[in-house]
Amino acid sequence: MPLPSPTSPPPGPTDPLHLRAGGVSLVLDLPAAGPPAVLHWGADLGPLDGAALRALATALAPVAVNNGPDVAARVAMLPEAATGWLGAPGLQGHRDGDAWSPRFRRTGHDLEPVDGGQRLRVRHTDPDAGLDLLVEVELAASGLLRCRAELRNTGPGPYALERLDLALPVLPVAAEVLDQAGRWSRERAPQRRPLTVGTHLRENRRGRTGPDAATVLFAGEAGFGFGAGEVWGLHVGWSGNHRSAVERTSSGDTLLSGGELLLPGEVVLAPGESYTGPWLHATHGVGLDDAAARIHDWLRARPGHPRSPRPVVLNTWEAVYFDHDLDRLVRLAEVAAELGVERYVLDDGWFLGRRDDTVGLGDWYVDPDVWPDGLHPLVDRVRALGMQFGLWVEPEMVNPDSRLAREHPDWILQTGGRLPVPARHQQVLDVARPEVSAYLLERLSALVGEYDLAYLKWDHNRDLVDAGSTATHRAGVHAQTLAVYRLLDDLRAAHPGLEIESCSSGGGRADLGVLQRTDRIWASDCIDPHERQQILRWTGQLLPPELVGSHVGSPVSHSTGRAHDLSFRAATALFGSFGIEWDVTSCTPEERAELAEWVAVAKRFRPLLHGGRTVRVDHPEPALWAHGVVAPDRSAALFSLVMMDRPATWPPGPVRLPGLDPDADYRLSPVGPGAGPRPAFGSARPAWQSGGTAHSGRVLGTVGLLPPALQPDQAAVVHLERV
Numbered sequence: 001m002p003l004p005s006p007t008s009p010p011p012g013p014t015d016p017l018h019l020r021a022g023g024v025s026l027v028l029d030l031p032a033a034g035p036p037a038v039l040h041w042g043a044d045l046g047p048l049d050g051a052a053l054r055a056l057a058t059a060l061a062p063v064a065v066n067n068g069p070d071v072a073a074r075v076a077m078l079p080e081a082a083t084g085w086l087g088a089p090g091l092q093g094h095r096d097g098d099a100w101s102p103r104f105r106r107t108g109h110d111l112e113p114v115d116g117g118q119r120l121r122v123r124h125t126d127p128d129a130g131l132d133l134l135v136e137v138e139l140a141a142s143g144l145l146r147c148r149a150e151l152r153n154t155g156p157g158p159y160a161l162e163r164l165d166l167a168l169p170v171l172p173v174a175a176e177v178l179d180q181a182g183r184w185s186r187e188r189a190p191q192r193r194p195l196t197v198g199t200h201l202r203e204n205r206r207g208r209t210g211p212d213a214a215t216v217l218f219a220g221e222a223g224f225g226f227g228a229g230e231v232w233g234l235h236v237g238w239s240g241n242h243r244s245a246v247e248r249t250s251s252g253d254t255l256l257s258g259g260e261l262l263l264p265g266e267v268v269l270a271p272g273e274s275y276t277g278p279w280l281h282a283t284h285g286v287g288l289d290d291a292a293a294r295i296h297d298w299l300r301a302r303p304g305h306p307r308s309p310r311p312v313v314l315n316t317w318e319a320v321y322f323d324h325d326l327d328r329l330v331r332l333a334e335v336a337a338e339l340g341v342e343r344y345v346l347d348d349g350w351f352l353g354r355r356d357d358t359v360g361l362g363d364w365y366v367d368p369d370v371w372p373d374g375l376h377p378l379v380d381r382v383r384a385l386g387m388q389f390g391l392w393v394e395p396e397m398v399n400p401d402s403r404l405a406r407e408h409p410d411w412i413l414q415t416g417g418r419l420p421v422p423a424r425h426q427q428v429l430d431v432a433r434p435e436v437s438a439y440l441l442e443r444l445s446a447l448v449g450e451y452d453l454a455y456l457k458w459d460h461n462r463d464l465v466d467a468g469s470t471a472t473h474r475a476g477v478h479a480q481t482l483a484v485y486r487l488l489d490d491l492r493a494a495h496p497g498l499e500i501e502s503c504s505s506g507g508g509r510a511d512l513g514v515l516q517r518t519d520r521i522w523a524s525d526c527i528d529p530h531e532r533q534q535i536l537r538w539t540g541q542l543l544p545p546e547l548v549g550s551h552v553g554s555p556v557s558h559s560t561g562r563a564h565d566l567s568f569r570a571a572t573a574l575f576g577s578f579g580i581e582w583d584v585t586s587c588t589p590e591e592r593a594e595l596a597e598w599v600a601v602a603k604r605f606r607p608l609l610h611g612g613r614t615v616r617v618d619h620p621e622p623a624l625w626a627h628g629v630v631a632p633d634r635s636a637a638l639f640s641l642v643m644m645d646r647p648a649t650w651p652p653g654p655v656r657l658p659g660l661d662p663d664a665d666y667r668l669s670p671v672g673p674g675a676g677p678r679p680a681f682g683s684a685r686p687a688w689q690s691g692g693t694a695h696s697g698r699v700l701g702t703v704g705l706l707p708p709a710l711q712p713d714q715a716a717v718v719h720l721e722r723v
């Protein structure tokens, strides 16, 4: 990205800038020396004139304190050690040991309106260090704040960059930290701790977003929840190594920060070269739902956001695994079509030699032993049944036991003259090598073209370990991440309309970088609905339901061995991009009928589910969860009341339904076959499950709705319509 030429005069003093949108204010100080500093990021301050902004800057002017620098400085968005800042600096790097502590001066800035929000670009230079810096800040219409930095080497020799992180201050009222952890098949599990002096640092060296990514790192008021408490959150929109942190210093500053995590020597800028860091997405809210809504609204406002009704999917993975057999797969398609499925996705196992996971990755040709006529007989049948056809691929990966690896051993990322430790019997291709990306683009394009594919499920099943390039002899994760983005962009440009799902051993690549070029994430390899309740609840902190693949699995979960009835499996999957991943040819007629009803429910409610506002309920009983989606005009809502465990009291009491119009009356109807799950033995159903009950939004939000006597792992879904 070229640095724009200065359009404003070299700086003298500038009034602070006030960016306002979506209920958020961002007030920035633009000092002549140093990058911009945040005076306020949070609730809207209303209109402020120049005098009021100057008064705010004066009121917040740092004061010298004993035993500190004689001239106190405000911490900048790119914190500089040269100002006396003793926390983590934003920029780390050097020019052969020199230029390691730059002090930037502002050279110009532009502020322009963009799509209901504003974008600011602030340019800086440090001629002594031989560096130029651009800081971009965008406050979107939804109130989502995005920022990123670009560094250019204007000096005589190479500049080794180690880190370029941006930081945003949060108010001292922030007393707790919440982010996400997790692992394979248990992604995005929340974790919470007090915010104390020191750093809560999340570093990722997996070369992919990771099932354990922080996702959104929050600092907030003590006890903040879904509906209450001021929170500030940060998400790094990057699918490679990254870092996010909340740091509280002894000077009383609290900063959320993040950026790409660069490996040693990974980015060395030649004279004239520049590096651009990933977009950081920062969201403020009163409660986590408010903060989530700012991200969801921003995503939904993108021109490329999927707008057509999200098709009901059947994915073959847990139905057949590697056992690809035309008759069996056709039978599966026929039953799927009867159920109302709209998109059939053939998962792993279709390409050369792929009878298990030890062989074939990289050889993206249909295996003639299993598919003598190519995929055509299956694709044709699927189309004739009225469904779209989608295909699984894992482009970045290669099995050593493949034609590709034998022909091009140097295409594998590696270092030290040895191959990286294998994982799932596979290695990673160096996609940044032009010949590798050209090969992958040709293969993927050929497949999409030959079969007129509507959809690719793009998988990535291992971490990048020792990921060095044999071409550059450097660590290659940064280049790999950019090259994969380019490959996705090129493929989509060549095949407009092609949709892509981002999968990585389940939900290991779910971030706003990859989602700029994909249409859905696969949330997890774990389809156990009990686990999925948690995964969906917390994936929803970043992503709206239409982007989150959510399938009904078989009665006994393949990943946990737990058994669940269809009602709970389907009611759980409903609050996402709905699909089925189960050998439906083995269903009883009753199961088929019930599943078909759930498919109809998913289709009926998808405009609401995929366009409404996500709300999650803070209930004092930890066993009872509730979540819902409320239409933007609050004319309708769908809520799910979920019993995750055995509650301490029986019954656990009413559940307040947030987000409704207090002055409107809503008619309540139970959703799903049989008007909801069977009540616990000896228990009656609450009146609303018989239908016809109506209450005002005020009553439902203040008094609440009585859940039925749910047993553990049951969910009751209720539809509310304004009368």
Ligand code: DGJ
Binding pocket: 317, 347, 348, 392, 459, 461, 503, 504, 505, 506, 507, 522, 524, 525
């Ligand atoms: C991991 C994915 O998460 C699964 O859904 C499936 O596609 C397998 N890979 C196939 O190998």
